[in-house]
Amino acid sequence: MIEPIEQVEISKASGYWRGLMVVALMLGIGWINLSRLPQEVVAQDQAIQAPMTGFLAPDFSLQFVDGGEFQLSTRRGLPLIINFWATWCPPCRAEMPALESIQQQYASQGLMVLGVDQGESPEVVTQFARQTVKTTFPLVLDRQLQVGQLYGVRALPTTFFVDREGRIRSIKIGALDTASLVDGVQQIITP
């Protein structure tokens, strides 16, 4: 049995909570409206080149192991997987067949897998990649590790998935298999 005086207290409490909810709703709507994401901030961020998901992949140019030069900015409009690796790194060696398979599978959709070797000579890279594991995808040499530093690579292998706009869609550290590569490719392959 609720005493009348308790009933008054309960009624007061109900009014207090109803009031609090109304205030929260009003302030919340006001704050959400006030803190809309400014379009100039979005535009500013979209123009930045940084090794982070959502930003443009930093531009670079490096020599192919088979001769010729690769320039990232010329790849705009086509999806790209940038794989930082080295022959002395066991997980990098392990994922080579999967990278080759993905290159073969999606080449018709414009996908390129680009292997960026870290700090080794062309002879060592050619011997391993072209003769031992028989990869066909393009390989470039980052002999001074400048591109690795530009991309903040601190562990091998590290793989960047870059979409047709040149924007990084995902970054994966560690060896990948076909499934995880397909997952990344799905994010960058759509026009």
Added chain:
Amino acid sequence: MFPVLSIAGLTIPVEPLFWVLAFSLGSEIGGRALGRLGANLVPSQQERWQGLYSQATMVALVAGLLVARISYAGMNFSVYRDSPTLIFSIRPGTFAATPGLIAAAAVLGFWLMRHSVGLWHVTDATAVGVAAAMAILKVGHFLTGAAYGQPTDMPWGIVVWGMVRHPVQLYEASSWFAIGLFLWWYLRRLQSGETFWRLIVGGSLSILVLAAFRATSPTVMGGVRVPQLVALGLLLIGLYVLSFYARSPQPRAEHDSPPDEEGSRSSGFDAASHQM
């Protein structure tokens, strides 16, 4: 930024490292919180409930990982159909987080309720653990540069991704830490389930306020941030539920049903569920 850390010659990716740290700290604090709630019923129950929580989190972890892995395989069915042995090849990013988390939460609750721990005791203890885990995850975001802030002129701004920005990950880490401390402090004084609903209110308020300083939110309708809309909805739901607790205040110790002879509760549910 630090996508990986080199510790004693080992190179460890920061993101998974902080997931592990968050899980470990969250489960430890959740266990201690459940122990405190158990001690509210019978002082000798503290260790038993704490131990049960540790067991439950390990079982939940295994279940969560399994479900996350199977769900991921389901999402990429064609690849795994062509090469079924790939299911055993565990690689970075080959887990579906949301189904895994839902499964882990369900298993945690089910396991503890099977051992006669009330559902609201589980949610209350887990709420404290979740707040601690969130604080750790946000520190991880700060280190990797994920979920970065908007540009700012404030003197405490930090250079991230080419601009001086709000260290919003640290704002968020501090707010989750404060929420965790608050929940821990009031844990034994609140009614069953109230700690959980206070986490909903506190966490929603934190997201509602601090998402404004982030540069990475998904948006709708010309810049309105989706996380803020969701947070406002949850905030209102949380306040509505808390109003029921406020109308019929009963300290936890007074309305908890007494434990049976083995020191455990006879029912899986407790009083707060009847109040609403």
